[in-house]
Amino acid sequence: MQNDIKIILDSIKQSSIKIKQLIEEGDTSKSTNQNSTGDTQLKLDIASDVIIENDFKTLDIVKQCVSEEQESIVDINPNGKYLIAYDPLDGSSLVDVNLSVGSIYGIYTDDFKGSNIIASVYVVFGPRVEMVVAFDGEVKMYRLLKGEFQFVQNIKLNQKGKLNAPGSTQQCWLPHHKEMIDDIFASGYRLRYSGGMVPDLHQILLKGGGLFSYPSTTDLPKGKLRQLFEVFPFAFIYETAGGGAIDGKQRLLEIPTTHIHDTTPCFFGSNDEIDLVKEVYSKNG
Numbered sequence: 001m002q003n004d005i006k007i008i009l010d011s012i013k014q015s016s017i018k019i020k021q022l023i024e025e026g027d028t029s030k031s032t033n034q035n036s037t038g039d040t041q042l043k044l045d046i047a048s049d050v051i052i053e054n055d056f057k058t059l060d061i062v063k064q065c066v067s068e069e070q071e072s073i074v075d076i077n078p079n080g081k082y083l084i085a086y087d088p089l090d091g092s093s094l095v096d097v098n099l100s101v102g103s104i105y106g107i108y109t110d111d112f113k114g115s116n117i118i119a120s121v122y123v124v125f126g127p128r129v130e131m132v133v134a135f136d137g138e139v140k141m142y143r144l145l146k147g148e149f150q151f152v153q154n155i156k157l158n159q160k161g162k163l164n165a166p167g168s169t170q171q172c173w174l175p176h177h178k179e180m181i182d183d184i185f186a187s188g189y190r191l192r193y194s195g196g197m198v199p200d201l202h203q204i205l206l207k208g209g210g211l212f213s214y215p216s217t218t219d220l221p222k223g224k225l226r227q228l229f230e231v232f233p234f235a236f237i238y239e240t241a242g243g244g245a246i247d248g249k250q251r252l253l254e255i256p257t258t259h260i261h262d263t264t265p266c267f268f269g270s271n272d273e274i275d276l277v278k279e280v281y282s283k284n285g
Protein backbone atom coordinates (compact mmCIF):
# COMPACT_ATOMS: atom_id res chain seq x y z
CA MET A 1 0.00 0.00 0.00
CA GLN A 2 2.91 2.33 0.80
CA ASN A 3 3.97 2.20 -2.83
CA ASP A 4 0.42 2.81 -4.12
CA ILE A 5 0.10 5.92 -1.94
CA LYS A 6 3.43 7.13 -3.29
CA ILE A 7 2.07 6.77 -6.85
CA ILE A 8 -1.04 8.79 -5.94
CA LEU A 9 1.08 11.42 -4.16
CA ASP A 10 3.32 11.77 -7.20
CA SER A 11 0.23 12.46 -9.31
CA ILE A 12 -1.00 15.06 -6.78
CA LYS A 13 2.42 16.74 -6.79
CA GLN A 14 2.40 16.91 -10.59
CA SER A 15 -1.14 18.37 -10.65
CA SER A 16 -0.25 20.88 -7.92
CA ILE A 17 2.69 22.29 -9.87
CA LYS A 18 0.32 22.92 -12.81
CA ILE A 19 -2.37 24.39 -10.52
CA LYS A 20 0.19 26.75 -8.95
CA GLN A 21 0.88 28.14 -12.41
CA LEU A 22 -2.83 28.40 -13.17
CA ILE A 23 -3.39 30.39 -9.95
CA GLU A 24 -0.52 32.71 -10.81
CA GLU A 25 -1.45 33.31 -14.43
CA GLY A 26 -5.00 32.03 -15.01
CA ASP A 27 -8.29 33.82 -15.53
CA THR A 28 -10.10 34.43 -12.19
CA SER A 29 -13.44 35.27 -13.78
CA LYS A 30 -16.68 33.28 -13.53
CA SER A 31 -17.69 30.61 -16.03
CA THR A 32 -21.28 30.13 -17.19
CA ASN A 33 -21.53 26.76 -15.32
CA GLN A 34 -22.96 26.00 -11.90
CA ASN A 35 -21.87 23.18 -9.59
CA SER A 36 -24.25 20.76 -7.85
CA THR A 37 -25.19 23.27 -5.14
CA GLY A 38 -25.87 26.03 -7.61
CA ASP A 39 -22.64 28.00 -7.07
CA THR A 40 -21.31 29.57 -10.24
CA GLN A 41 -17.99 27.91 -10.99
CA LEU A 42 -14.90 29.98 -11.64
CA LYS A 43 -12.85 29.18 -14.72
CA LEU A 44 -10.05 28.33 -12.27
CA ASP A 45 -12.22 25.67 -10.55
CA ILE A 46 -12.94 23.99 -13.85
CA ALA A 47 -9.36 24.16 -15.11
CA SER A 48 -7.94 22.74 -11.84
CA ASP A 49 -10.50 19.97 -11.93
CA VAL A 50 -9.50 18.99 -15.46
CA ILE A 51 -5.79 18.91 -14.49
CA ILE A 52 -6.38 16.59 -11.51
CA GLU A 53 -8.81 14.28 -13.30
CA ASN A 54 -6.51 13.88 -16.30
CA ASP A 55 -3.55 13.07 -14.05
CA PHE A 56 -5.56 10.48 -12.04
CA LYS A 57 -6.82 8.91 -15.27
CA THR A 58 -3.26 7.79 -16.03
CA LEU A 59 -3.08 5.68 -12.83
CA ASP A 60 -4.34 2.12 -13.11
CA ILE A 61 -4.51 1.70 -9.30
CA VAL A 62 -7.37 4.24 -9.20
CA LYS A 63 -10.84 2.74 -9.61
CA GLN A 64 -12.90 5.93 -9.49
CA CYS A 65 -12.58 9.59 -8.68
CA VAL A 66 -15.13 12.22 -7.84
CA SER A 67 -14.73 15.97 -7.71
CA GLU A 68 -16.61 18.61 -5.79
CA GLU A 69 -17.01 20.37 -9.10
CA GLN A 70 -18.79 17.44 -10.78
CA GLU A 71 -22.21 15.83 -10.52
CA SER A 72 -21.14 12.22 -10.61
CA ILE A 73 -18.38 9.70 -10.07
CA VAL A 74 -15.84 9.17 -12.88
CA ASP A 75 -14.87 5.53 -13.57
CA ILE A 76 -11.16 5.04 -14.24
CA ASN A 77 -10.11 1.38 -13.93
CA PRO A 78 -12.63 -1.26 -12.75
CA ASN A 79 -9.70 -3.29 -11.35
CA GLY A 80 -8.21 -0.33 -9.49
CA LYS A 81 -8.16 -0.40 -5.69
CA TYR A 82 -8.55 3.25 -4.68
CA LEU A 83 -11.35 5.79 -4.79
CA ILE A 84 -10.34 9.43 -4.63
CA ALA A 85 -12.64 12.34 -3.73
CA TYR A 86 -11.18 15.78 -4.21
CA ASP A 87 -11.94 19.46 -4.09
CA PRO A 88 -9.67 20.90 -6.81
CA LEU A 89 -9.52 24.51 -5.60
CA ASP A 90 -11.26 25.12 -2.30
CA GLY A 91 -11.83 28.81 -1.52
CA SER A 92 -11.17 29.73 -5.17
CA SER A 93 -13.04 33.03 -4.81
CA LEU A 94 -10.13 34.18 -2.60
CA VAL A 95 -7.67 34.05 -5.51
CA ASP A 96 -8.70 37.45 -6.86
CA VAL A 97 -8.00 39.07 -3.47
CA ASN A 98 -4.69 37.17 -3.32
CA LEU A 99 -5.43 35.10 -0.20
CA SER A 100 -4.39 31.47 0.17
CA VAL A 101 -6.44 28.62 -1.32
CA GLY A 102 -6.02 24.86 -1.44
CA SER A 103 -6.78 21.47 -2.95
CA ILE A 104 -8.09 18.64 -0.75
CA TYR A 105 -7.97 14.88 -1.46
CA GLY A 106 -9.48 11.90 0.39
CA ILE A 107 -8.28 8.43 -0.60
CA TYR A 108 -10.81 5.67 0.12
CA THR A 109 -11.12 1.93 -0.42
CA ASP A 110 -14.32 -0.05 -1.25
CA ASP A 111 -16.87 2.79 -1.03
CA PHE A 112 -16.86 6.53 -0.61
CA LYS A 113 -17.54 6.67 3.14
CA GLY A 114 -15.76 8.18 6.13
CA SER A 115 -14.81 4.91 7.77
CA ASN A 116 -13.06 3.78 4.54
CA ILE A 117 -10.61 6.65 4.29
CA ILE A 118 -7.02 5.44 4.37
CA ALA A 119 -5.07 8.59 3.55
CA SER A 120 -5.69 12.23 2.96
CA VAL A 121 -3.80 15.11 1.48
CA TYR A 122 -4.17 18.83 1.14
CA VAL A 123 -2.07 21.34 -0.76
CA VAL A 124 -2.08 24.96 0.35
CA PHE A 125 -1.24 27.59 -2.26
CA GLY A 126 -0.07 30.65 -0.37
CA PRO A 127 3.13 32.63 -0.40
CA ARG A 128 4.57 29.09 -0.42
CA VAL A 129 3.11 25.84 -1.72
CA GLU A 130 2.89 23.17 0.98
CA MET A 131 1.48 19.66 0.92
CA VAL A 132 0.30 17.84 4.05
CA VAL A 133 -0.23 14.08 4.00
CA ALA A 134 -1.86 11.87 6.63
CA PHE A 135 -1.10 8.19 6.17
CA ASP A 136 0.00 5.27 8.28
CA GLY A 137 -0.36 7.06 11.64
CA GLU A 138 1.66 10.14 10.71
CA VAL A 139 1.03 13.62 9.35
CA LYS A 140 3.89 14.92 7.22
CA MET A 141 4.40 18.30 5.63
CA TYR A 142 6.30 18.94 2.40
CA ARG A 143 7.17 22.25 0.72
CA LEU A 144 7.65 22.99 -2.96
CA LEU A 145 11.27 24.09 -3.27
CA LYS A 146 13.05 24.46 -6.60
CA GLY A 147 10.31 22.54 -8.42
CA GLU A 148 10.14 19.57 -5.99
CA PHE A 149 8.17 18.76 -2.85
CA GLN A 150 10.66 18.30 -0.02
CA PHE A 151 9.92 16.95 3.45
CA VAL A 152 9.84 19.70 6.09
CA GLN A 153 8.38 18.28 9.31
CA ASN A 154 5.92 15.97 11.03
CA ILE A 155 2.81 17.68 12.43
CA LYS A 156 1.39 16.96 15.90
CA LEU A 157 -1.33 18.96 17.67
CA ASN A 158 -0.95 20.10 21.28
CA GLN A 159 -3.60 19.14 23.83
CA LYS A 160 -4.94 22.71 23.72
CA GLY A 161 -4.42 25.64 21.37
CA LYS A 162 -4.97 29.39 21.17
CA LEU A 163 -6.74 29.98 17.84
CA ASN A 164 -10.43 30.08 17.05
CA ALA A 165 -11.83 29.92 13.49
CA PRO A 166 -15.63 30.16 13.66
CA GLY A 167 -17.33 29.69 10.27
CA SER A 168 -20.64 30.82 8.71
CA THR A 169 -22.82 33.88 9.27
CA GLN A 170 -23.05 34.76 12.96
CA GLN A 171 -26.64 35.91 12.51
CA CYS A 172 -27.55 32.29 11.70
CA TRP A 173 -25.75 30.63 14.65
CA LEU A 174 -27.88 28.77 17.18
CA PRO A 175 -27.86 30.29 20.70
CA HIS A 176 -25.75 27.53 22.33
CA HIS A 177 -23.17 27.79 19.53
CA LYS A 178 -22.94 31.56 19.91
CA GLU A 179 -22.53 31.23 23.66
CA MET A 180 -19.77 28.63 23.23
CA ILE A 181 -17.85 30.79 20.73
CA ASP A 182 -18.22 33.85 22.99
CA ASP A 183 -16.87 31.83 25.94
CA ILE A 184 -13.90 30.63 23.88
CA PHE A 185 -13.00 34.22 22.98
CA ALA A 186 -13.59 35.35 26.57
CA SER A 187 -11.02 32.78 27.69
CA GLY A 188 -8.32 34.42 25.53
CA TYR A 189 -8.43 32.72 22.12
CA ARG A 190 -7.51 34.76 19.04
CA LEU A 191 -9.70 34.99 15.94
CA ARG A 192 -8.06 33.49 12.85
CA TYR A 193 -10.49 33.10 9.93
CA SER A 194 -9.70 33.83 6.28
CA GLY A 195 -12.72 32.07 4.76
CA GLY A 196 -10.51 29.42 3.17
CA MET A 197 -10.85 26.08 4.89
CA VAL A 198 -7.41 24.86 3.80
CA PRO A 199 -5.31 27.79 5.08
CA ASP A 200 -7.50 28.16 8.20
CA LEU A 201 -7.07 24.51 9.20
CA HIS A 202 -3.40 24.57 8.15
CA GLN A 203 -2.76 27.49 10.49
CA ILE A 204 -4.37 25.73 13.46
CA LEU A 205 -2.35 22.55 12.75
CA LEU A 206 0.95 24.38 12.48
CA LYS A 207 0.40 26.69 15.44
CA GLY A 208 -0.26 23.73 17.74
CA GLY A 209 -4.04 23.78 17.99
CA GLY A 210 -7.34 25.56 18.49
CA LEU A 211 -10.79 25.13 17.02
CA PHE A 212 -12.27 25.41 13.52
CA SER A 213 -16.05 25.17 13.39
CA TYR A 214 -18.68 25.15 10.68
CA PRO A 215 -21.87 24.43 12.63
CA SER A 216 -25.48 23.68 11.85
CA THR A 217 -27.13 27.07 11.29
CA THR A 218 -30.66 28.38 10.81
CA ASP A 219 -30.05 28.73 7.05
CA LEU A 220 -27.95 25.55 6.61
CA PRO A 221 -29.03 22.97 9.25
CA LYS A 222 -26.67 20.38 7.73
CA GLY A 223 -23.76 22.82 7.53
CA LYS A 224 -22.00 23.91 4.37
CA LEU A 225 -18.88 21.79 4.08
CA ARG A 226 -18.99 18.60 2.03
CA GLN A 227 -18.31 15.27 3.68
CA LEU A 228 -16.29 13.49 1.02
CA PHE A 229 -14.26 16.35 -0.39
CA GLU A 230 -13.63 18.60 2.61
CA VAL A 231 -14.74 17.17 5.94
CA PHE A 232 -13.53 13.54 5.95
CA PRO A 233 -10.04 14.31 4.59
CA PHE A 234 -9.49 16.95 7.29
CA ALA A 235 -11.06 14.73 9.98
CA PHE A 236 -8.51 12.06 9.09
CA ILE A 237 -5.66 14.58 9.22
CA TYR A 238 -6.75 16.06 12.57
CA GLU A 239 -7.23 12.66 14.20
CA THR A 240 -3.89 11.42 12.87
CA ALA A 241 -2.22 14.57 14.23
CA GLY A 242 -3.58 13.69 17.69
CA GLY A 243 -6.63 15.99 17.74
CA GLY A 244 -10.32 15.38 17.11
CA ALA A 245 -13.02 15.92 14.50
CA ILE A 246 -16.72 15.70 15.37
CA ASP A 247 -20.12 16.86 14.09
CA GLY A 248 -20.94 18.18 17.59
CA LYS A 249 -21.45 14.80 19.18
CA GLN A 250 -20.20 12.05 16.92
CA ARG A 251 -16.85 11.35 15.24
CA LEU A 252 -17.09 12.73 11.71
CA LEU A 253 -15.48 9.63 10.21
CA GLU A 254 -18.40 7.53 11.52
CA ILE A 255 -21.23 9.51 10.00
CA PRO A 256 -23.04 7.93 7.04
CA THR A 257 -22.91 9.34 3.50
CA THR A 258 -25.99 8.89 1.35
CA HIS A 259 -25.05 11.15 -1.53
CA ILE A 260 -21.62 12.23 -2.80
CA HIS A 261 -22.43 15.89 -2.18
CA ASP A 262 -23.74 15.46 1.41
CA THR A 263 -22.66 18.16 3.85
CA THR A 264 -22.33 18.04 7.63
CA PRO A 265 -21.75 20.39 10.55
CA CYS A 266 -18.12 19.97 11.59
CA PHE A 267 -15.61 20.85 14.29
CA PHE A 268 -11.87 20.18 14.03
CA GLY A 269 -9.41 20.91 16.79
CA SER A 270 -7.08 19.90 19.53
CA ASN A 271 -8.50 17.64 22.22
CA ASP A 272 -9.45 20.20 24.89
CA GLU A 273 -11.45 22.27 22.41
CA ILE A 274 -13.18 19.18 20.96
CA ASP A 275 -14.11 18.07 24.50
CA LEU A 276 -15.66 21.48 25.09
CA VAL A 277 -17.74 21.22 21.89
CA LYS A 278 -18.94 17.74 22.92
CA GLU A 279 -19.92 19.01 26.35
CA VAL A 280 -21.89 21.96 24.94
CA TYR A 281 -23.52 20.04 22.10
CA SER A 282 -24.48 17.02 24.25
CA LYS A 283 -26.64 19.37 26.34
CA ASN A 284 -28.21 21.10 23.34
CA GLY A 285 -30.24 19.04 20.88
Ligand code: F6P
Binding pocket: 090, 091, 092, 166, 167, 168, 169, 195, 196, 197, 198, 224, 225, 230
Ligand atom coordinates in the same frame (compact mmCIF):
# COMPACT_ATOMS: atom_id res chain seq x y z
O1 F6P B 1 -16.12 25.29 0.94
C1 F6P B 1 -16.05 26.56 0.75
C2 F6P B 1 -15.48 27.49 1.79
O2 F6P B 1 -14.95 28.57 1.06
C3 F6P B 1 -14.42 26.93 2.77
O3 F6P B 1 -13.15 26.93 2.20
C4 F6P B 1 -14.56 27.89 3.93
O4 F6P B 1 -14.11 27.36 5.16
C5 F6P B 1 -16.01 28.19 3.96
O5 F6P B 1 -16.52 27.97 2.64
C6 F6P B 1 -16.32 29.59 4.38
O6 F6P B 1 -17.67 29.78 4.50
P1 F6P B 1 -18.30 31.06 5.25
O7 F6P B 1 -17.92 32.23 4.43
O8 F6P B 1 -19.78 30.78 5.23
O9 F6P B 1 -17.75 31.12 6.65
